Amino acid sequence: MKREWVLLVYKIPSHPTRLRAQVWRRLQRCGAIYLQNSVSIVPATNELAENMQWIADEIREVGGEAYVFRATATSPEQERQIERLFGAASRAQAQKLLDALPALERRMGRTAGPQDLEEAEDEVRRIRQAALKLRLRSHFPVPEEEALHKRLRAMRERLDRRALRRPGRR
């Protein structure tokens, strides 16, 4: 089956610079990826198509140019290539969070004091939030995401067990 995509091609005034960052953030939330500078793409679900349309409207409102297209790849190979790009983006984001875990696990080690454990709990919670948000906008899930959630769950359970063993706390 041929997949349909929505492409947003845009040009934005270079000043103020925050406009560019704003658009980037909004595309990020939609789980869009860039094929080229200022050429972004999402799978053509109703919600994503609508969001690309709103982003285009806002780009025009601040004096930029924006075009929104619905498109299909002309070959199955190209289509797989785009899916791979989405997968790579999800993988990179999940990997970034995974990379923060070993240092955190060391800090939760046997010699960790109550202060360390509390800080570790906050950090696990923060990473978990980021992982949940990643799942919301990941259109082509990759195994790294599942691994990330599994490890965070294990860390949380470990912290809970340690908390139970600490008398006088919670």
Add this chain to the structure above:
Amino acid sequence: MRYYTRRRPHVDRCASAWLLKRFEDPKAEFAFVEEGDRLPGAIPFDMSGAELGHRRGRCTFEAILAKHKLKDPALVELGRIIRSADLLDADETLEGPGMDLLFRGLLHLTQDDHAVLALAEPILDALYAALRERGSRRVRREPSRRKR
């Protein structure tokens, strides 16, 4: 008054129709059109270029609040939740992503867009009631805390 919007209403369109009917015009009627179509004599909402549309990162529901000067804190909070759901902004509210999913689900239950609005009504009534309750609890809790 007659209002119109795009077919297959997602969360912002459902909530905007609910808001207009509950707080502005109980007799409001709604029509659905294809993207880009116009309906003379009726007011468009959540359509590209409409006054009641997305403006500066705010959603249509919030544009209606501003236009009709609705300042009920529970509605303002509901507006933030709708924006967070509609713009897929999980940093804005915790409730948003769940609402996005729920309202996407409504579209799977029926092909009739008016039926989608009808399904959305009790959900939005319930959400509004819960936000009012949450708001009133917050106000009351403050002084008792200080006494302790």
